[in-house]
Amino acid sequence: QKEVEQDPGPLSVPEGAIVSLNCTYSNSAFQYFMWYRQYSRKGPELLMYTYSSGNKEDGRFTAQVDKSSKYISLFIRDSQPSDSATYLCASFSGGYQKVTFGTGTKLQVIP
Amino acid sequence: GAVVSQHPSRVICKSGTSVKIECRSLDFQATTMFWYRQFPKQSLMLMATSNEGSKATYEQGVEKDKFLINHASLTLSTLTVTSAHPEDSSFYICSATTTGEGKNIQYFGAGTRLSVL
Numbered sequence: 204q205k206e207v208e209q210d211p212g213p214l215s216v217p218e219g220a221i222v223s224l225n226c227t228y229s230n231s232a233f234q235y236f237m238w239y240r241q242y243s244r245k246g247p248e249l250l251m252y253t254y255s256s257g258n259k260e261d262g263r264f265t266a267q268v269d270k271s272s273k274y275i276s277l278f279i280r281d282s283q284p285s286d287s288a289t290y291l292c293a294s295f296s297g298g299y300q301k302v303t304f305g306t307g308t309k310l311q312v313i314p
Numbered sequence: 315g316a317v318v319s320q321h322p323s324r325v326i327c328k329s330g331t332s333v334k335i336e337c338r339s340l341d342f343q344a345t346t347m348f349w350y351r352q353f354p355k356q357s358l359m360l361m362a363t364s365n366e367g368s369k370a371t372y373e374q375g376v377e378k379d380k381f382l383i384n385h386a387s388l389t390l391s392t393l394t395v396t397s398a399h400p401e402d403s404s405f406y407i408c409s410a411t412t413t414g415e416g417k418n419i420q421y422f423g424a425g426t427r428l429s430v431l
Contacts, residue, residue, distance in 0.1 A: 235417060235418075235419070239422070244405070244425070246318075246407045246409075246423050246425040247407070249419070249420070249422075252419055295417075295418050298417060298418065299346060299411065299418045301360070301418075302360075302418055305357060306356065306357040307357055
């Protein structure tokens with residue numbers, strides 16, 4: 204079992220829709236949770252990171268962590284065609300411990 | 315946010331040649347940089363962790379003599395693919411951690427696409 208599991212998609216939504224991207228993890232020691240966006244043939248771009256459980260909002264993006272169920276979510280409101288990319292979740296336990304990445308979910312927002 | 319520059323973005327080379335990829339943190343000091351390899355439609359595979367002033371730590375299965383890493387300063391790490399072969403063709407991405415964060419939040423370069431003919 205992979206430490207971080209992510210549905211690879213692809214996920215297609217119409218422009219303006221609310222998108223929900225999810226990951227599950229198995230390592231109870233994970234404390235930090237990140238979401239990266241990766242456009243085709245580019246390096247990942249850090250969108251958000253959260254510590255422990257709870258929500259964090261930044262513009263149209265909301266990251267949510269539920270440690271009791273080991274579930275990580277990223278919500279995108281009013282999705283735009285420019286949001287079309289692969290979204291990677293990632294986690295680590297703290298300090299400079301190794302980061303574990305999900306395989307990424309490919310999102311396509313259709314105009 | 316923190317900016318990481320990676321150069322070159324694209325390399326095409328003949329089999330048997332060596333290729334050097336540079337990774338620079340532009341607006342912060344990075345005591346630790348990471349090198350990843352990514353195959354199409356797959357996630358990032360950590361190759362090695364590079365610490366300034368010390369030898370890199372390689373992940374299991376990664377040949378250290380094949381993938382030479384030099385972390386010469388707090389803002390520069392290089393990956394050299396020695397005697398490259400077609401099977402080394404891949405997308406190589408570096409990342410860096412800011413010392414000020416106190417934790418492993420990684421910022422990535424744009425990646426280098428290596429094609430070995």
